[in-house]
Amino acid sequence: MKEIKFIGRGGQGGKSAAAILADAALEKGDFIQSFPEYGAERQGAPVYAYTRIDQKEIRIHSGITNPQIVAVLDSTLLTALPVTEGMPDDGILIVNTVEDPKQVRSRINFHSGRVFTVDATGISIDAFGKNIPNTPMLGAVEKATGLVTLDVLKKKISDKFIRKIGQEGVDKNLNAIQRAYDEVKEG
Amino acid sequence: MSADSKKPGWKDLPDGGKILKPGNSKEYKTGDWRTFRPVWDKSKCNHCMICWMICPDSCILTEDGKRKETDLNYCKGCGICAEICPMKCIEMKKESESE
Amino acid sequence: MKKTAMTGTEAVANAMRQIDPDVVPAYPITPQTEIMHGYAKFLSDGKVTGELIRVESEHSAMSASVGASCAGARVMTATAANGLALMWEIVYIAASMRLPIVMSVVNRALSGPINIHCDHSDSMGCRDSGWIQMYAENNQEAYENAILGMRLAEKARLPVMSCLDGFITSHAVEPVTLFEDQSVKDFIGEHIPDHPLLDTDNPTTHGPLDLFDYYFEHKRKQSQGMFDAKSLFKEVAAEYNQRFGRDIKELEEYSMDDAETVIVALSSTCGTAKVVVDSLREQGKKVGLLKLRLFRPFPMNEIKEALKSRKVIAVLDRVESFGAFGGPLFSEIRSALYESGSPKIVNYIYGLGGREIDTKMIERVYEEIESYKNKEIEEYIKYLGVRE
Numbered sequence: 001m002k003e004i005k006f007i008g009r010g011g012q013g014g015k016s017a018a019a020i021l022a023d024a025a026l027e028k029g030d031f032i033q034s035f036p037e038y039g040a041e042r043q044g045a046p047v048y049a050y051t052r053i054d055q056k057e058i059r060i061h062s063g064i065t066n067p068q069i070v071a072v073l074d075s076t077l078l079t080a081l082p083v084t085e086g087m088p089d090d091g092i093l094i095v096n097t098v099e100d101p102k103q104v105r106s107r108i109n110f111h112s113g114r115v116f117t118v119d120a121t122g123i124s125i126d127a128f129g130k131n132i133p134n135t136p137m138l139g140a141v142e143k144a145t146g147l148v149t150l151d152v153l154k155k156k157i158s159d160k161f162i163r164k165i166g167q168e169g170v171d172k173n174l175n176a177i178q179r180a181y182d183e184v185k186e187g
Numbered sequence: 188m189s190a191d192s193k194k195p196g197w198k199d200l201p202d203g204g205k206i207l208k209p210g211n212s213k214e215y216k217t218g219d220w221r222t223f224r225p226v227w228d229k230s231k232c233n234h235c236m237i238c239w240m241i242c243p244d245s246c247i248l249t250e251d252g253k254r255k256e257t258d259l260n261y262c263k264g265c266g267i268c269a270e271i272c273p274m275k276c277i278e279m280k281k282e283s284e285s286e
Numbered sequence: 287m288k289k290t291a292m293t294g295t296e297a298v299a300n301a302m303r304q305i306d307p308d309v310v311p312a313y314p315i316t317p318q319t320e321i322m323h324g325y326a327k328f329l330s331d332g333k334v335t336g337e338l339i340r341v342e343s344e345h346s347a348m349s350a351s352v353g354a355s356c357a358g359a360r361v362m363t364a365t366a367a368n369g370l371a372l373m374w375e376i377v378y379i380a381a382s383m384r385l386p387i388v389m390s391v392v393n394r395a396l397s398g399p400i401n402i403h404c405d406h407s408d409s410m411g412c413r414d415s416g417w418i419q420m421y422a423e424n425n426q427e428a429y430e431n432a433i434l435g436m437r438l439a440e441k442a443r444l445p446v447m448s449c450l451d452g453f454i455t456s457h458a459v460e461p462v463t464l465f466e467d468q469s470v471k472d473f474i475g476e477h478i479p480d481h482p483l484l485d486t487d488n489p490t491t492h493g494p495l496d497l498f499d500y501y502f503e504h505k506r507k508q509s510q511g512m513f514d515a516k517s518l519f520k521e522v523a524a525e526y527n528q529r530f531g532r533d534i535k536e537l538e539e540y541s542m543d544d545a546e547t548v549i550v551a552l553s554s555t556c557g558t559a560k561v562v563v564d565s566l567r568e569q570g571k572k573v574g575l576l577k578l579r580l581f582r583p584f585p586m587n588e589i590k591e592a593l594k595s596r597k598v599i600a601v602l603d604r605v606e607s608f609g610a611f612g613g614p615l616f617s618e619i620r621s622a623l624y625e626s627g628s629p630k631i632v633n634y635i636y637g638l639g640g641r642e643i644d645t646k647m648i649e650r651v652y653e654e655i656e657s658y659k660n661k662e663i664e665e666y667i668k669y670l671g672v673r674e
Contacts, residue, residue: 019459023291026461032291035458038402059557061424061454062644190502197503202443202511203384204504205481206491 001054002147003064006137007083008073011043013134016160017071018049020138024148024156025053033058046081053147071141072096073120073133084110094144094184096120096133101187116144118184127176135173139180150181217244221264223279225257231276238268238277289461294450297425297462298364298390299324301432303334304470307388308359308477311339311350315369316402317452318392322364344369348376355385356492358482362436363387366452367394370408381416382508383493384480386439386446389417390432393553393604394452395639403640404452406552406605410614416508418442418515419582421552422450425460427579433465434534436474438522442515443480451554453640465530473529516583536585538577539592541567545574547655548593550619551602552578555636555643562648573652578615586622593619594626598655602670604637612667630655632663636670647671 004021008014015036022034030053037048050064066086072078075097084093091113095104101115118140120133127136135157142150154177158170165173201207234254239247246262248255257268269277292300295317302310302325312322328334339354341347344365355361365373370391380387391409395401409419420435422428428450435446450456481490496504523534538556541563542548549559556577566573576592578585593599601620603613611617616633623629634651637643647670 019291022459026289026291031461033458033460034291035453038453038457058460059424059560060645061451061458061554061557063642065644191499194499195503197506197510200500200503200507202480202507203382203492204494204496204500205383206494207481209489209491 001052001058002069002145003067004051004053004069004071004141004145004147005064005067006049006051006071006073007077007081008047008049008134009043009077010045010047012047012073013132014047014073015049017073017134017138017141018051020135020153020156020160021141021147022051022053023160024152025051027152027156028148030054031056031058033060037063046077068092069141069145069147070094071137073137075099078104078108084108084113087113089113092116092144094118094137094140096137096140098122100185105187114144114186116140116184116186118180120180123176123179123183127172127179136176136180139177140184143181143184144186150177153177216260217263218258218260221259221262222282223264223266224259224282225262225264225266225268225277226280227254227257228276228278231274233274235273237271237273241267241271243267287463287465289463291459292425292462293320293457293459294422294425294428294455295320295392295457296324297429298432298448298450299328300462300464301429301470302362303328304465304467305360305362305388305433305436305474306334306471307336307362309337309339309351309354309361311341311347311354311361311363313341313344313347313365313369315344315366317394317456318364318366318369318390320456321390321392344372345376348373348380351387351389352376352380352383352385355380355387355479356383356482357484358477358479360436360440360477361385361387362389362432364390364392366392367396367402367408370412371396374412377412377415377417379493380445382504384443384508384511386436386443386477388432388436388439388446388448390428391447391449392452392456393449401639402452404454404554404604405638405640406449406603407638409447409449410605410607412447413582413614416444416512417582418444418446418512418519418580420446420448420580421578422448422455423554423556423577423579425450425455425458425462428455429462429464430530430532430534431579433470433473434522434526437526438515438519440474440477441522442511442518444511444515449553454554469529473526512583516585519580519583534579536578536580536588537592538575538579540575540577542574542576542592544572546572546597546659547600547652548574548576548596548598549600549602549648549651549655550576550578550593550615552581552604552615555602555604555648558643558645559648562645562652565645566649566652571652571656581615584618584622589619589622590626593623593629596629598658599623599629599631600634600651600655601631602634602636602651604635606635606638616667630658630663631666632658633667634670635667638672641671643671 006014022032033052120136246258439446601616612633
């Protein structure tokens, strides 16, 4: 079973990202579960959201304390929170930042596993004019983990948003996710 | 209060305490609540029908637009008819004295 | 059938869409609100035909449910925690008037202190109010219990609380298989109300004053309704299982065949416990899980049968019963087993206000009850996961 943790701030779409990833994995044929951790739901407050993906039915209903994959949607949280807490040695960390992976590693003193960085905020501002880094982050997560496929992710994003934001809005999201997929760096 | 064996047992009651028979208050003769009885002096009455309008238990019987005797099956003896009567033709008398 | 990713609240909203009740009085409260968001969306999209009444409190939500149900409507609503507490007075009235209202209760801790997360203090608080109660392990069960519950309610002429765990299931996305709309409608059938008030050709009185000369008889009759609901549950479940290819019973016995130590629990915790049971079974340990899907009417005989020959039983209560000897599940199961004599039984109060219950904690419970095979239980009421 794969367990993924999204760390962001309220309003950045971490909860939706976790749910879209789960939905895409279900579409691919896996069993899934996704849930947010609710505390103070103020815009800007740290928010956690989780996804489980497995080949067999997921029955567990407890929280995730040892995520193999952690996606950080806001680089200011890197030092504010213990983002790598509970990660195994071969864990994968994906961070929304302009820094490169080596800088992130030294800043949080994380020298195991794999680290990826992408400027999801920059991509988001180019695409939507504001900081909603969740869809580009999904592109980066997919590149780093291969959990689903980019095509399935794109299809799910279209399904989810077409009614709300129309084809033009969907296209912006699809371009953003593709760009993040292409631009993410490992190190 | 102890259980009254003459009343139906729980198995014979409708679900949810519903009352299924409409107009069943007719079966409850409230006339035996009465300590004062309205005695009507037919000779003084001008059939203005104010007592008929005002009686809370609809006990003033009528025929062809005229007042008839009070329905003592349901009259509780409240005395409103006597109070309202402009002709002062209804007198409240003690049940024990009016037999 | 196709699985769709949806939250527990979306799953319940879909059950409401397929049932399409006539009247839905609702008042928002976390974590229930999203059920009504879902239903309201279906209503706006023309997918359902019912009337959504936006009332001014939960007391009014249940009052409107009672009124609509007396009138002859098929009624559903939903609430949680303090909302259910505010409904309290009318919750009892709905049951005593034998109204088949189905209410989803998204289990959440009662204040105070103020907390929005899962425990069962809300629905357990009204376990004796005369409502049938079902508890869901996951989103699929939350969806299905609402459908089965609707049929059961109308057959038993009793209201049904269909409970799911706040946030843990209500806000978790899981795969849910929805039945065909028509298949659900066929199963539910037409609502034939009992002497509806809108049948003006046959006027009846609902909810009259009832003093010492009849009240006791009416309560006795209501009680019989609940006893009868036990066999009606079996009937409805049999129809349901045949139509939808399920095997729903009052209880789910998981890995119980030769189990010596058994955990009894409700709702989402059972899913986590199943993971532990599987791993302990791989190590050759004779452990089992008994899940109650139906809590009211209490499946006393079935529980007795399932538990009588076990060695040690741990009952997990996600609620505190202040001043009582253990949580409600514990005291009732212990009472059910009184005459069978043999199993030792111990209570764990856990998970209050959404406190985590994970596989390690459940493993610890199995370890602990294993040790009671050969020693006395030093303490019958234990608190699992609280800081000392």
